Amino acid sequence: MIGIGVIGYGYWGPNLVRNFAQVTGGQMVAVCDQNASRLDTVNKLYPALNTYDDVKAFLKDPALDAVVVATPVTTHYPLAKMALEAGKHVFVEKPFTSTSEEGRELVALGDERNLTVMVDHTFIYTSAVRKIHELNSSGQLGQLYYYDSVRVNLGLFQSDVSVMWDLAVHDLSIMDYLLDRDPLTVAATGVAHVAGQPENMAYITCMFPDNLIAHFHVNWLAPVKVRQTLVCGSEKMVVFDDVDMSEKVKVYDKGVTFDDDESMEYQRRVGYRSGDMWAPRLDNIEALAVETQHFVDCIRTGETPLSDGRAGLRVVNILEAAHRSMESSGLPIPIEPMREVTAS
Structure with missing residues (x-):
């Protein structure tokens, strides 16, 4: 079972948590957000989830295998890099990164560590x-x-x-x-x-x-x-x-x-x-249900995602x-x- 955690419970985060909570072969285990009221909402809707206001503590959760980054675009690169360096697969909201240089580094890091890197290009699903x-x-x-x-x-x-x-x-x-x-x-x-x-x-x-x-x-x-x-x-x-x-x-x-x-x-x-x-x-x-299931399936099988880091890099x-x-x-x-x- 793939343990999934989401960073960012703002505009798009709730949709991601809802869909990842229903995937086959994976389960939501944690949510991280600096906003206390958002974490209160998560605790009410999903009492079984661990909640964090600190990314470093979040990444140390032993049940965490994959990280979903749903934060402003300027934070995509540092957060995804932290997750990959911690040995986690990553799913990044669109656009992938702020620059192509950042995107290249994340793609290379995923390849180096044999980790799945996927970008949330929802419409192609x-x-x-x-x-x-x-x-x-x-x-x-x-x-x-x-x-x-x-x-x-x-x-x-x-x-x-x-x-x-x-x-x-x-x-x-x-x-x-x-x-x-x-x-x-x-x-x-x-x-x-x-x-x-x-x-x-x-x-x-x-x-x-x-x-x-x-x-x-x-x-x-x-x-x-x-x-x-x-x-x-x-x-x-x-x-x-x-x-x-x-x-x-x-x-x-x-x-x-x-x-x-x-x-x-x-x-x-x-x-x-x-x-x-x-x-x-x-x-x-x-579409988001298809996409989130695809992410989990790719982690389990090693298949390249339809919207992998390279696709995200091309758009950037x-x-x-x-x-x-x-x-x-x-x-x-x-x-x-x-x-x-x-x-x-």
Whole structure:
């Protein structure tokens, strides 16, 4: 039985504790938080758990095998490093770390000590995203042309991270999983409408080989909540609307065909195809339940997690490039091919 402890019982911590308390092959044993009132809540809801307000004492709990870090991003690296050095497997909230250098160190430390390092990229464990991955990997979408994502709403303004590090990390992790390739360049623009605070809206563009382009719009200052992604292929197109409770994924048999004969007039070379739309059946399973079980299973079997430290590192690398681009007024920034680097 894998003993699991959570550091941080703030916004996301309660969801993690609830799900890890229900996994097969693992059990919650401890929670650590500096806030006494939060620990009082834990004691009332889970009286069998050990509670700590000191990380060092928490890591010495003899029943602890794995540590879940659900704290502000600036603390991810030091806490995860402490856990790994104490011989614990780690599950880190998104984004993985504040810098790619920190991420590299944690990945290397996990490899060195043969410990599982996993990042909380929750969306790739949703039935909707997994279905789109199935459609793409089976070739049903054909050659991919573009990936377009919008994630906007009114609030919640963050003071410690920009909207890119808060919202775009979700969509970048989905893109990383679905496309399974590295971008060549990243360009970004954004603005902060609150003086002295991080950017509250941003646009990010990733360029890939073969004219594949991915674009992201993230915004804390929108009148409506939109969570929509379009994936366009040569054979089919997909719309993923996370706000739609009944048909989150819609597959359209629509597209264009091109005549390769350059001697023909342009208008005659382009044809349009408009077929049926269908919405695949999706399992109604909480993504976090799938993800937490996956973490425990990977510890027990030695399997590499779907969202391992390398996946977290790739997303952080893109975010860093986007930040540098934003500081350079949107100049495209060449990006390191992380799959080649991290596989070595």
